[in-house]
Amino acid sequence: MGAGWLFLFAVLWSAALLFGAVFFVIMFSDLESDYINPIDLCNKLNQFVLPEYAAHAFLALLFLLSGQWTALLFNIPLIAFNVNKILNKNHMYDATEIFRSLPGHQKETYFKLGFYLISFFYYLYRMIVALIAEGEH
């Protein structure tokens, strides 16, 4: 019973993260085409950086608590990556350096977008599997 609900929640959660990543991508391309200045961009994006990390970590925590090891394993690399960034204190966007590091940021955001997309479908699949399994019982 629990697995179905958990993955339903995970699907919604990763959909939200997906939207977040799309937002980042749009903002970066806005910066590239000069629709927004770097100071505003960084102020805007920086308030979403930590919530995004937290949301992702929370999902992983749920997997840990409910013993969904495959799903947890799938998420661990990204968590490690985020934690490493925070420890190195370069998780925030720096307006003075943003143009120099823009290609890197974009690449990272695209990667995250892909990651959330894959995890969305994976959770969806797991949810269906779990619901079917429940239905059989």
Next chain:
Amino acid sequence: MASPDQQLPPGWEARWDAQYNQYLFVDTTTGHSQWEPPAQQGIPPAVGPTPSVSPPPAHHSGKRRQYAAGQTQAYYASDNALNDPSYGAAGPGLHAQPAQGGQLFTPGLVGENQFAAQQGPVPGQTPYYGGQEAQQPDYINAPGYGQTQQPAYGQPPVDALASQFNQMGMGQKFQLNTSNLLNTPPEPRELHRPPPEIHLPPNAAISPSPLANADPSYQRSTLNAIPTTSSLLSKSKIPLALILTPYRTVKEGDEPVPLVTDTVIARCRRCRTYINPYVQFIDGGNRWRCCMCNMSNEVPQLFDWDQVRNQPGDRWARAELNHSVVEYVAPTEYMVRPPQPAVYIFLIDVSHAAVQSGMVATATRTILENLDRIPDEDGRTKVAIICFDVSLYFFSVAPGDGESTMLVVSDTDDVFLPKPNDLLVNLAECRKSLENLLGKVNEMFQENSIIGSALGPALQAGFKLMSPIGGKITVLSSTLPSVGAGALKNREDPKILGTAKESGLLQAASPFYKTFAIECSRAQVSVDMFLFSAGYQDVASLACLPHYTSGQTYYYPAFNAARAEDAQKFAHEFGEVLAMPIMLEAVMRVRASRGLRMSSFHGNFFVRSTDLLAMPAVPQDQSYAIEIQIEEAITSPFVVFQTAVLHTTCYGERRIRVVTLALPTTTNLSEVFASADQVALATLFANKAVERSLTHKLEDARDHTFKALVELLIAYKTSMTSGGAGASGQLAIAENLKMLPVLVLGLLKNVGIRQSAQIPPDIRAYSQALLTSLPSQLLIPYIYPTFYSLHNMPPEAGTIGESGVVMPPPLPLTSERLERHGLHLIEDGQTIFLWVGRDAVPQLIQDVFNLPSYEVLRGGKVTLPILDNPFSQRVNAIVQKTREMRRGVYYPHLYIVKDDGEAPLRLWALSCLIQDRADVLPSYSQFISSLKEKVSTT
């Protein structure tokens, strides 16, 4: 060289070059110019292979490229004279002409052209530490002491060769000559040569004016022929970049920047390019075609109208069609608000250390003395003074002659202004009371024993005061900020110096200095830092503010006004900064022809959008580097780079300064190499190395720079020489790039980049700030210092020539040129060292320092006395000239360095001689052989 014209062969002309204070010799028939007098072209240097060396085989003249083996022969051979048309039928017999008759043996000049001679002991020269008393000190023979001497020109034959080639190869625009680094020692005078000439296609410019293309001091490119495709560029491994100093000072003798006052500004509708000498008029002159995007635009109606006299004017006389550097008076469309007045806020540290060092007294006196020089033509300039230790002291200045009152704010957590008005006052109206106040500040805090500094809160207060207008905050601080926002800790740790963690010390310790810098940039506030601490002050963090707000950092380690030299240096530089006409609320944008894109920016500014640089206040003579990408193949025969700086002058006028540079394109790799500008390349490398040392590691920055050079050499070797066949005997590089290795070596040995565990992080950070902001003219001596020998300088050196003082010939930077009985001068634009050999004759010491003997002489900072003898006056003139000859506000300290004096000073001076080995740092020959090893193994 009193009148070089007389000695010239027909067709040559000597022109005095004010910038380098040397004669430039111009062949009027070909337009070729060189530094060396052509009359001596056929004559081998004093010590060279015998003249009987046969001329190189004639076939080489038909070849496009010349290989080093043949070339070295050509150096000393006679064919220069043969090929020089002005010499007619003069045969090899010409060598016999005793042009250097009555040669005196001057070790300093012997063997100038021989690598071996430089690196090993010169045959016949007194071994430096040999201690022979038998030889008469050269000083006695030196000119100016009664004996005449022919100025034995250590003539770099390279120039002669270059001229020869120029005359031969008319077909190609850029003549590529290969030079072998293994047997051509660096020749300092090479650095004073102008960059490779720009050969634009005929009729590229609509104006015949020689000023139609930007002077290299305004804008120069690393390549003077732009490759048409990015694959060609990457094949050459030469980075493409622009080095620009749009707000260069106009010194005496420089062309002033013409001003277009009628506010008729013709710009391309599509790409917003300003009209320039490279556009084309079409349609009977009613339209013009943009040189960047080929858009056809209408010519503005008033373009041909002389508004001053109200009659039809001559379009071809307009400044923007004849000059590459012009300034427009901008109409209201270019303003978001009325032009701001100039605003200066001085934040003066009055803590115990600052008062005791005499900084406060010197600073207030300098401001007082320079009140007249602060730009205030329209009487709108505003000034405020805020003092700070752990509290803030505001001064309410009454207009007229009133007394000013001090208001103390000790709440540094939440800074507020104690009074809404009278803190920021009009300079002209409150002149008297300001003078009063400035005279008293030092007295007020004379007994201050408070230690600590609330620099952050003081900055916030200054920002609050000026943020509605914008302007310049000048910080004078002697202590590490310890209170309130932006407080810093002493993070200097000798253990991590020289390790990978060192670059952490060069980054800002507190995010305050970056976020505050951004706020400043937004409010058009620029910050200048004057730092004076004897201890650790975290220059790296503090320098962030000037870096992002287009200010400048000035650092006077262990400043003590009791030493007259310290006070004089600071007062001079501070005074110059105060008097500097600055550009306010400026934005800069560089546009380029289709296919080219500005990819990254280096320098003191904030990048506000992909290609817009925000500079709240642009100081003069600050240099920026911009890297360029070739995005798509270029089809046009030439490309144009245009820098536009929209700014408000400090006299309250909105203006646009436009600098246009046109460069030809090429599909030929050899032209790409032949057109490379080594000075611009070195400037770019310095900028990139500093940036890399911050984002990565210092080690990484060095490796990266070295690798860039190796790649360039490999690219040259594989594409321009006969490949692997002659791999062993030479390290080939283009003639015009042959100083690049030594410049890179100088950069790698510069204080800002050097591998060492002894350099305090403050000194490093300051040096890095200089490396990224100095214009090429100052940067090149900073990485490759100038070295003169004074005791045996030619007789005209130090005397007044046609324009200013004649400088002695520069020597290669190796300590083998130091003579133990000699007097030498080493300078890098920031410091001057006067090196006195231990066997200096008493007469020399007496003449220069007015002291009886070498033993009495003290090393260290001095002011040289001006004595009543010609030698002293000449030395003084040279020192004076060294301080004045370059742009920029810097006033170098003069240190006397005794040969056997205190070790740190001696080592410091010796570290300027970059061609020597020092600790782990390689000598020039070691550097070259490690380059060669890398090049031949790949």
